[in-house]
Amino acid sequence: MSLEQDILAGNNRLAERNRGWLAGRNIVAFNLVSSPGSGKTTVLERTLRDMGGEIPISVVEGDQETEFDAERIRATGCRTVQINTGTGCHLEAGMLAQALTELDPPVDSLLMIENVGNLVCPAMFDLGEHTKVAILSVTEGADKPLKYPHMFRASSLMVLNKIDLLPHVDFDVDACIAHARRVNPDVEVLRLSARTGEGMDLWYDWLRRRMDSRWLAEPASYGERAGA
């Protein structure tokens, strides 16, 4: 469909511009994507409280309506801008460009973009981030990577959240990881509970490795070099 291609091509140009803007400030940016209610904001809140003193972190919040998430993030003392998409189902690169101007994030910092809760549409839209991080809560079912493969293919990390609820739900962790690797053989996986804090140290280590300057300089080849 040529119209869809036009929209994506326009978005991708602006995303490339964002990537340059972020590289110019030596900022690592992650695009957090998930279903509504998977715990993106709770992961961010705890990350800001635990790591905000170590790395400067700014946040861009995306939702159809309300400032709820920005208020929760601001309560941690973090710089944040809320984008409301109205009937829109995803963030686009142009929205991020505007938010970056308003946010003015510092050099050598980390930028977290919390996308609209939607496991479908944000997969198609590059914002200029280093990578997407897909958050899946264990209450959602282990079949999701196969049913929504585009998102799990577009993400280099899958965070399995709400593992404190594992005793109360039917969720096969190994099957879920196998499903994710079937659509994306290189996907990394972390298991944690943003509510109890279990496993958050693995996420912080993951973020620290990505603040490594070599990765900043050459994001595309990091995996290769890290493995060397």
Place this chain on the structure above:
Amino acid sequence: MSLEQDILAGNNRLAERNRGWLAGRNIVAFNLVSSPGSGKTTVLERTLRDMGGEIPISVVEGDQETEFDAERIRATGCRTVQINTGTGCHLEAGMLAQALTELDPPVDSLLMIENVGNLVCPAMFDLGEHTKVAILSVTEGADKPLKYPHMFRASSLMVLNKIDLLPHVDFDVDACIAHARRVNPDVEVLRLSARTGEGMDLWYDWLRRRMDSRWLAEPASYGERAGA
């Protein structure tokens, strides 16, 4: 945006045609919408097992990929057709029209349409159903009706699912219902657990009332007449 309006206008014409097709067969159709993993398929599985002998029920399943849900539904002995949307984020009326031809649902029956798991995009697309039913699981957070108001405005019933998990999550049921009524003052609410079966009888009663022939004849005025 005139293009968006064109797409919606085209969809709405086909939806009206579906509505006529369904009315011609005296079929009541519900469009089940929710985030991924809210339990739409589990609600359907239990409904088919408990009510399939009482009312003929057919199912149309929507997902980006896989036949998983259709296989689960078929295992109950129900007629079903799976639609895969690929990169698409919602069902459209034209897809339902095709599925109806293939499914060939009997007269005087109930049709359940399980939309793609997405709390955003399916809100915009009428399929010709009698009404949308929004399913929200208590693991997703009580703020969702305000953050995704279009879906809760488009639905005449909100089903709060997974209430068996209430002791293990921070979810304020009253606040959630108040949020839903703020965006849709007339929304009905049912609380249930498709996993344990608690509250399913209320859902079955709700379905039975909607199979009432007066409602079939004049869906728009049912609320008024039922209250008279």
